[in-house]
Amino acid sequence: MRTRLGRRSCSVLTSGWIACLVTLGVASSAGAQAALVQDLGGPIGFGENMLPPDDDDFSVEVDVRPAFPDGLTFFGTNYSSFWVNTNGNISFGARIMTWTPSPFPAAEQPMIALWWSDVDTEAGPLPDGGNIIYFHVEPGRIVVTWYEVGYWLQHTDHTNSFQLILTAATGAPGSFDAEFRYATCDWSTADSSGGIEGV
Numbered sequence: 001m002r003t004r005l006g007r008r009s010c011s012v013l014t015s016g017w018i019a020c021l022v023t024l025g026v027a028s029s030a031g032a033q034a035a036l037v038q039d040l041g042g043p044i045g046f047g048e049n050m051l052p053p054d055d056d057d058f059s060v061e062v063d064v065r066p067a068f069p070d071g072l073t074f075f076g077t078n079y080s081s082f083w084v085n086t087n088g089n090i091s092f093g094a095r096i097m098t099w100t101p102s103p104f105p106a107a108e109q110p111m112i113a114l115w116w117s118d119v120d121t122e123a124g125p126l127p128d129g130g131n132i133i134y135f136h137v138e139p140g141r142i143v144v145t146w147y148e149v150g151y152w153l154q155h156t157d158h159t160n161s162f163q164l165i166l167t168a169a170t171g172a173p174g175s176f177d178a179e180f181r182y183a184t185c186d187w188s189t190a191d192s193s194g195g196i197e198g199v
Contacts, residue, residue, distance in 0.1 A: 146160065
């Protein structure tokens, strides 16, 4: 049985507190999926910026100031940039190249992780533009999308689609809201962790 997950909304406050609302469910149809924001330009609507096909990769350093002039304050530290990492997260202060199956909190690396697992896009884009990681920056909002991404080692028989939306929040400078959207979650465990066909 495959699960379809809804949305998670989190408010990240400068004091370090996080308030989250989670909606989860097992669905028998695509109707229970969370719709991904897809009006951002680019080849299929998730934005112009893409990570190249790879395993354990990361984006260029993403400047948040065009979206958030005061930066983003995450657990008491203000950041003016972050990295989009292949393995289902964004990180502050440094990029994260590898995925290590360690419990949260994951070492000392500040990150927002939507799907902390071994994503692998080395197989290249799917015909519909899937198996690609996109990101988009605009005033007041940043959207990062892992669209129909496969798992290690170069599998695309099952794919996951999920999205992080950061929006400016009222309150102290640097406050923001983080929304997690899950459209499809068809694999959980990559070959590197003893998975068989993604499970």
